[in-house]
Amino acid sequence: MNIPIQHHGAKDGVTGSCHQLHIDEYHSLLIDCGIFQGNEANEHNTQQLDINFDISSVKALIVTHVHIDHVGRIPWLLAAGFEGPIICSQPSAKLLPLVLEDAFKLSISRQKHLVEKYLKTIESRLVALPYKQWFTLKDTAENSTKIRLQRAGHILGSAYVEINVNKTRIVFSGDLGAPHTPLLPAPKPPYKADILVLESTYGDRNHENRATRKQRLKAAIDHALENQGTVLIPAFSIGRTQELLYEFEEILDGQLPVILDSPLASRFTQIYRELKPFWNEEAHERLKAGRKPLAFDNLLTVESHDDHLKMVHHLATSGRPAIVISGSGMCTAGRIVNYLKAMLGDERHDILFVGYQAEGTPGRIIQQYGPRNGYVELDGERYTIKAKVDTIGGYSGHADQNGLVRFVKGMRHKPNEIKLVHGSQKAKDSLKQALQKVVKSNIS
Numbered sequence: 001m002n003i004p005i006q007h008h009g010a011k012d013g014v015t016g017s018c019h020q021l022h023i024d025e026y027h028s029l030l031i032d033c034g035i036f037q038g039n040e041a042n043e044h045n046t047q048q049l050d051i052n053f054d055i056s057s058v059k060a061l062i063v064t065h066v067h068i069d070h071v072g073r074i075p076w077l078l079a080a081g082f083e084g085p086i087i088c089s090q091p092s093a094k095l096l097p098l099v100l101e102d103a104f105k106l107s108i109s110r111q112k113h114l115v116e117k118y119l120k121t122i123e124s125r126l127v128a129l130p131y132k133q134w135f136t137l138k139d140t141a142e143n144s145t146k147i148r149l150q151r152a153g154h155i156l157g158s159a160y161v162e163i164n165v166n167k168t169r170i171v172f173s174g175d176l177g178a179p180h181t182p183l184l185p186a187p188k189p190p191y192k193a194d195i196l197v198l199e200s201t202y203g204d205r206n207h208e209n210r211a212t213r214k215q216r217l218k219a220a221i222d223h224a225l226e227n228q229g230t231v232l233i234p235a236f237s238i239g240r241t242q243e244l245l246y247e248f249e250e251i252l253d254g255q256l257p258v259i260l261d262s263p264l265a266s267r268f269t270q271i272y273r274e275l276k277p278f279w280n281e282e283a284h285e286r287l288k289a290g291r292k293p294l295a296f297d298n299l300l301t302v303e304s305h306d307d308h309l310k311m312v313h314h315l316a317t318s319g320r321p322a323i324v325i326s327g328s329g330m331c332t333a334g335r336i337v338n339y340l341k342a343m344l345g346d347e348r349h350d351i352l353f354v355g356y357q358a359e360g361t362p363g364r365i366i367q368q369y370g371p372r373n374g375y376v377e378l379d380g381e382r383y384t385i386k387a388k389v390d391t392i393g394g395y396s397g398h399a400d401q402n403g404l405v406r407f408v409k410g411m412r413h414k415p416n417e418i419k420l421v422h423g424s425q426k427a428k429d430s431l432k433q434a435l436q437k438v439v440k441s442n443i444s
């Protein structure tokens with residue numbers, strides 16, 4: 001059976017995920033509907049947010065997880081007239097309204113009644129699926145379409161999607177997590193697929209293991225303690241922030257304050273706490289031992305903008321060591337920018353990157369030129385980088401090459417066709433080579 005898949009994003013890059021599965025002339029499904037970021041956004045320029053394809057056949061949107069590069073175009077999908085359900089996992093259904101509320105306020109309107117009306121629409125469309133259970137979208141003689149979500153271990157609620165169209169099984173990996181991700185169980189390979197659409201973000205490299213990561217996190221903290229400086233961590237509000245808090249609860253043992261300066265990240269952390277049933281076993285062990293992995297005593301949250309400015313000033317001038325987690329993750333906007341402006345020029349501080357920095361973002365520039373004392377432009381002004389710049393891999397929540405190969409190798413019935421998406425050409429080429437050693441699938 002010929003089932004064409006069109007990619008409306010994240011084909012040659014890693015942002016703007018949006019794939020359309022054409023069942024027949026009148027029926028199709030969308031898998032994710034995200035925005036482009038960094039240089040990829042500039043390349044797509046005006047169509048960055050517009051839905052520039054025909055959606056008349058789209059019967060449902062399936063959301064693999066709630067990162068903005070997978071869901072950020074939903075407001076425009078609705079504006080374009082999409083009337084179908086938004087299908088996602090149960091935890092994603094809790095997280096998604098908050099993500100979309102933020103996206104709506106940033107790009108469309110902050111007017112309360114509009115935001116509320118919009119959120120009502122979203123909630124009325126949400127279909128929360130339990131993991132591991134088939135859900136029938138359509139069941140007629142010519143068209144039987146069923147979907148099932150499986151845990152992807154990338155962020156809470158993340159899923160890979162199995163779709164049965166008549167007798168053909170298509171699997172969309174979404175973003176796959178690494179094993180040993182704090183709070184989350186590792187993804188298990190699917191039983192079978194005829195066609196596999198596989199992400200390849202880290203298709204050309206392997207991560208440090210969790211023990212090494214923790215040691216390096218500790219080293220950055222020791223450096224800050226010695227110099228009476230701040231460890232500044234740009235992090236996305238969902239996923240990485242909570243993983244880091246989980247690690248800090250163990251590593252710090254109360255010796256340093258951890259400042260979560262992002263109201264959005266604080267709200268997500270609150271929902272993460274409510275979603276305890278979806279945490280992994282290790283996290284449940286900590287709970288049983290009476291610990292509070294995401295709500296420990298020396299965790300401070302900064303809410304108002306005034307308090308934020310005070311905190312920046314306090315940490316930049318006082319010489320009281322601390323750890324700050326603030327967004328945005330690639331330093332493109334948000335509160336982290338104020339910290340960077342105040343601290344980049346001071347060698348006592350550490351900027352610690354824990355996630356992927358897309359080409360063209362200030363984060364990538366700091367990461368690249370910081371170690372040579374280069375400069376970065378923020379809001380049109382140059383800032384020389386004297387602070388120490390470090391990168392720790394593995395907290396990015398993506399499987400590495402070994403993990404991706406294991407995902408395919410572990411399948412009982414290997415796919416005839418593997419389509420690599422969500423990665424640079426280099427990452428895809430390298431992953432293709434590695435996969436060719438273990439499967440005979442047609443890889444494109």
Ligand SMILES: [Zn+2]
Binds near residue numbers: 065067070154175
């Ligand atoms: Zn993601």
